């Protein structure tokens with residue numbers, strides 16, 4: 195299979211915001227509810243120079259019985275937004291039929307939702323329906339934190355001939371309680387961005403946060419990480435919305451959020467500033483050198499204990515010692531002004547590596 199060489203110099207998404215010096219803004223209601231609601235929301239958002247008007251037509255819901263979208267008739271409403279207000283419009287598609295109906299109504303941009311991205315069969319069906327069409331497509335991350343699955347869905351679009359691609363980061367489901375509706379796991383989109391630098395990355399703070407209050411901080415963090423834009427759910431009367439009421443904002447609130455967001459420079463623009471940053475980076479290099487040397491010493495000791503365990507036929511996992519390490523290193527971290535949870539995660543990784551090394555020694559597979 196040919197690997198994706200995604201490296202366009204310009205695309206539909208970059209052109210939309212070209213020269214404006216501010217990020218791409220996609221906004222609109224979670225769901226299209228009535229024709230009037232769609233037209234009024236779009237008119238309010240047009241005032242704010244929103245680049246793309248979004249609305250859910252078919253809504254995949256967790257449980258049956260919730261509002262599942264108005265269906266095909268809503269497409270004509272979006273077509274009206276396009277014709278009467280001159281805005282570009284975007285919807286989510288989950289099946290080949292959705293794609294066909296959307297194209298018939300001249301929807302400008304399609305996106306693949308998180309619950310679809312998880313399923314390669316469904317994604318391929320959409321890709322097949324897009325063969326030879328080349329409409330811009332945005333691919334949301336899968337609900338589970340799996341980068342390969344996300345890339346796979348983007349690749350299926352690419353192989354179908356879609357050249358205007360973007361990724362949407364909407365966060366990941368988690369069983370654990372969190373302040374987020376979908377935990378961001380920023381490392382995953384950062385890795386995607388590192389692999390495909392020219393792939394526009396859009397944040398969906400409405401789904402990550404699940405609450406209005408989190409839209410601003412999540413968007414600001416995304417901009418600080420170099421994201422290209424955001425998709426924010428907007429409703430005229432959010433509290434009365436038929437879906438996702440808690441995470442939608444009014445067009446006025448959206449305006450306030452956009453005004454507050456700071457777009458920072460991608461890099462230092464002055465030689466003096468570059469030099470100061472370089473000095474600090476040299477010190478970071480030295481500190482990292484120390485960390486790696488210390489880890490090397492630690493692992494050499496772990497190997498010695500491994501040999502000793504082999505000689506005496508003692509098992510690898512020493513639970514009491516491990517619990518003690520986990521507890522004490524957390525305390526040391528706090529004394530040193532470091533984040534407790536960070537050091538715990540680091541030691542979990544170190545312990546897994548110790549176990550891997552000692553298992554090799556004990557099982558003689560070195």
Ligand SMILES: O=C(O)C(=O)C[C@]1(C(=O)O)C=C[C@@H](O)C=C1
Pocket residue numbers: 496499500510511512513515516519544545548549552
């Ligand atoms: O103390 C030991 O017995 C070790 O092998 C070292 C070590 C560690 O990495 O610190 C490794 C594995 C054990 O479960 C506990 C601790």
